[in-house]
Amino acid sequence: MKVRTLKQNKVNVVTLGCSKNLVDSEVLMGQLRANDFAVTHEAKRPDANIVIVNTCGFIDNAKQESIDTILRYADEKEAGRLDKLYVTGCLSQRYKDELEAEIPQVDAYFGTLELPQLLKVLNADYKKELLGERLLTTPRHYAYFKIAEGCNRPCSFCAIPLMRGQHVDRPMEDLVREATRLVSLGTKELILIAQDLTYYGLQAYGERRLPELLTRLADVPGLDWIRLQYAYPSQFPLAALDVMRERPNVCRYLDMPLQHISDNMLKTMRRGITRRRTEELVETIRARVPGIALRTTLIAGHPGETDRDFEELCEFVQNARFERLGIFTYSHEENTHAHTLPDDVPADVKQARADRIMEIQQQISLEHNEARIGQTHNVLFDRFEGGYYVGRTEFDSPEVDNEVLVLAQSGVHLPAGSFAQVRVTSASDFDLYGELV
Numbered sequence: 001m002k003v004r005t006l007k008q009n010k011v012n013v014v015t016l017g018c019s020k021n022l023v024d025s026e027v028l029m030g031q032l033r034a035n036d037f038a039v040t041h042e043a044k045r046p047d048a049n050i051v052i053v054n055t056c057g058f059i060d061n062a063k064q065e066s067i068d069t070i071l072r073y074a075d076e077k078e079a080g081r082l083d084k085l086y087v088t089g090c091l092s093q094r095y096k097d098e099l100e101a102e103i104p105q106v107d108a109y110f111g112t113l114e115l116p117q118l119l120k121v122l123n124a125d126y127k128k129e130l131l132g133e134r135l136l137t138t139p140r141h142y143a144y145f146k147i148a149e150g151c152n153r154p155c156s157f158c159a160i161p162l163m164r165g166q167h168v169d170r171p172m173e174d175l176v177r178e179a180t181r182l183v184s185l186g187t188k189e190l191i192l193i194a195q196d197l198t199y200y201g202l203q204a205y206g207e208r209r210l211p212e213l214l215t216r217l218a219d220v221p222g223l224d225w226i227r228l229q230y231a232y233p234s235q236f237p238l239a240a241l242d243v244m245r246e247r248p249n250v251c252r253y254l255d256m257p258l259q260h261i262s263d264n265m266l267k268t269m270r271r272g273i274t275r276r277r278t279e280e281l282v283e284t285i286r287a288r289v290p291g292i293a294l295r296t297t298l299i300a301g302h303p304g305e306t307d308r309d310f311e312e313l314c315e316f317v318q319n320a321r322f323e324r325l326g327i328f329t330y331s332h333e334e335n336t337h338a339h340t341l342p343d344d345v346p347a348d349v350k351q352a353r354a355d356r357i358m359e360i361q362q363q364i365s366l367e368h369n370e371a372r373i374g375q376t377h378n379v380l381f382d383r384f385e386g387g388y389y390v391g392r393t394e395f396d397s398p399e400v401d402n403e404v405l406v407l408a409q410s411g412v413h414l415p416a417g418s419f420a421q422v423r424v425t426s427a428s429d430f431d432l433y434g435e436l437v
Helices: 019-034 060-078 090-102 115-121 160-164 172-184 210-218 239-246 263-268 275-288 307-320 347-370
Strands: 010-015 038-041 050-055 084-089 142-146 189-193 225-228 250-255 293-300 324-329 376-385 388-392 403-407 419-427 431-436
Touching (some): 019 084, 210 239, 239 250, 275 293, 275 307
Parallel strands (some): 050 084, 225 250, 250 293
Antiparallel strands (some): 376 388
């Protein structure tokens, strides 16, 4: 069937996976816009003649979602509703040869670091002068802010280094310049991301420079909140905590995936830390930044995890009382160190263990939230939904953490990106309800 071009140079970018992928899509869209392409992100209307799917290849579920998405657009192309279909991102980086053989309807596949090549097949120029400029897909008032690419950590379960390469820092001057530009466009919150924030500086400067970067970003006029995600516990740069405590626009919030707590599992996972040192670090963080909200992520069912290891993890979660917590079931990923081990925890056991951890955390979260009843917090509002203005405190990151809901009332308007003082009046497991002060 002859392809019918619906609209020349209209590109729809579809993003799967994490916030780091989202930033890559935003950079791609910025380059396309600078080359006079009309560009949309995950458009509802099927009026683009070119689709670019930015894939995730992290774990089994994410890989399947990426494949299903590619197949859906391949069917659109077969039916003559698309001119071109391109695939980029982590799955494409990791399984390019297999994908080319299995889904030949795709015009070309590209890896995570092949943006110039992708632009070239679209007859677009890679404009180096746009470095750091992008089209935000998030609400204008917050932006994910990638400070480095890749990872040097040897974690047994993780395929990220296979897809993203070794750790490479972005120059501090570029980051400050980009932050200043984003603020000028209306951004009030920067969410710092990388595979490992705490490694920042070692590649470019020969020493950990996260505290200095935080200080320089905190000096950017008009930047209200700076939030840290994806910190690594081993060799954590404690000076960053001093900046968090002393600078009011650095949120008292830290996302630090611990993955496990038993020494047996930490060694098998190649995490470079012990239970004792982990517990000491958590105590130190809470002592140096009073009131901090700690978020962590865990893995259930890694090869070799025994019932005793898991009970130790349950006990730790119960005692540590993290403000925020998530858990994944282990995914047996090719070419990782863990893939050399037998995947010896049955799938139903993995899921049951994950469910039990979340049951423990659900009660902890409820108790934390109930303790906030009567308190007043500065809330950044994200949207209006279901008769409520929905926002977040400094203790919550978008999409993954708690929200604050304020019932709409006559004469009150809280547009997205506005701050307001809210007194908490009631709480549920994962949300707060309040009224304007």
